[in-house]
Amino acid sequence: MPELPEVETLRQDLAKEVVGRKIRAVAVANGRSVRRHQSAKHFRALLEGRTIKAVGRVGKYLLMTLDSGDVLVIHLGMSGQLFRVRDGKEPKPKHTHVVIAFHQGGELRYVDPRTFGELFVSAAPKGVPPELDHLGFDPLEDPMSWERFALLLRAHHCGLKALLMNQQFVAGIGNLYSDEILFASGLRYDRLSDSLSTTEVRRLYRAMVETLTEAVKHRGSTLADEQYRDLFGEVGEYQGQHQVYDREGQPCRRCRNPIVRVKTGGRSTFFCEHCQV
DNA sequence: ACGCCCGCCTGTAAGC
DNA sequence: TGCTTACAGGCGGGCG
Numbered sequence: 001m002p003e004l005p006e007v008e009t010l011r012q013d014l015a016k017e018v019v020g021r022k023i024r025a026v027a028v029a030n031g032r033s034v035r036r037h038q039s040a041k042h043f044r045a046l047l048e049g050r051t052i053k054a055v056g057r058v059g060k061y062l063l064m065t066l067d068s069g070d071v072l073v074i075h076l077g078m079s080g081q082l083f084r085v086r087d088g089k090e091p092k093p094k095h096t097h098v099v100i101a102f103h104q105g106g107e108l109r110y111v112d113p114r115t116f117g118e119l120f121v122s123a124a125p126k127g128v129p130p131e132l133d134h135l136g137f138d139p140l141e142d143p144m145s146w147e148r149f150a151l152l153l154r155a156h157h158c159g160l161k162a163l164l165m166n167q168q169f170v171a172g173i174g175n176l177y178s179d180e181i182l183f184a185s186g187l188r189y190d191r192l193s194d195s196l197s198t199t200e201v202r203r204l205y206r207a208m209v210e211t212l213t214e215a216v217k218h219r220g221s222t223l224a225d226e227q228y229r230d231l232f233g234e235v236g237e238y239q240g241q242h243q244v245y246d247r248e249g250q251p252c253r254r255c256r257n258p259i260v261r262v263k264t265g266g267r268s269t270f271f272c273e274h275c276q277v
Numbered sequence: 278a279c280g281c282c283c284g285c286c287t288g289t290a291a292g293c
Numbered sequence: 294t295g296c297t298t299a300c301a302g303g304c305g306g307g308c309g
Binding site for chain 1: 288
């Protein structure tokens with residue numbers, strides 16, 4: 001379940017691996033992954049012959065800027081994976097839906113069992129795809145003052161977890177990192193966003209930036225299902241640092257009380273009843 | 278305006 | 294043992 005740290009890890013590796021490479025051919029094996037285009041042929045035509053100039057990220061979206069000015073947008077959804085393969089003859093994993101082959105050899109493969117993810121090419125007139133206009137600020141790319149963050153929080157009246165996971169408010173945080181951020185903040189998932197003291201606002205902002213930064217340093221989280229793999233097929237290292245996520249019944253690393261799991265909105269939330277108020 | 282639920286999907290694992 | 298069911302959850306959309 002790639003969230004900001006996993007996507008940022010991919011972005012950093014992609015920047016080293018594919019910038020400057022010219023696309024020789026694109027193969028689409030499953031049209032569901034390129035839903036926004038009239039046809040897979042149209043999608044391919046916008047990519048073939050183009051050179052990748054830069055790799056960016058907004059929230060959970062990867063942005064590959066092409067020499068045409070267009071941007072290849074990749075969203076991994078729940079189960080999407082990107083693999084850089086040197087030899088195209090290597091056996092393809094099941095659910096390999098899109099293959100981007102380069103002139104200089106090798107290819108980039110998009111694999112996605114649950115097909116919640118998607119790829120599309122955006123005209124991006126201002127360099128930023130208008131399809132992503134709805135996204136809120138990126139916690140690592142768009143730093144802001146505590147005062148401004150406090151204003152944004154107070155503009156809403158909803159539970160902190162729901163707000164952190166709302167991509168229109170802040171882009172890139174999902175179920176796993178929202179729980180970790182709230183533990184690091186010492187705040188409960190159901191605290192209302194307009195009820196925080198100045199100190200709590202600062203703790204939340206600081207925890208958000210620090211938790212995500214630390215997770216990027218550890219190359220993201222790979223859970224028991226081993227769903228997340230990096231560009232080279234390796235697992236992340238941040239799962240060992242988790243304080244609450246997927247730790248139901250295990251002792252809180254801070255106070256030793258058992259971590260509690262509750263269902264909210266059909267999703268699991270993990271937290272410490274003692275450390276989070 | 279937000280909470281809540283569904284549908285989209287497949288792989289895994291628990292339960293009967 | 295083998296089938297069924299639940300669960301995992303990002304995101305958009307519908308409903309209350």
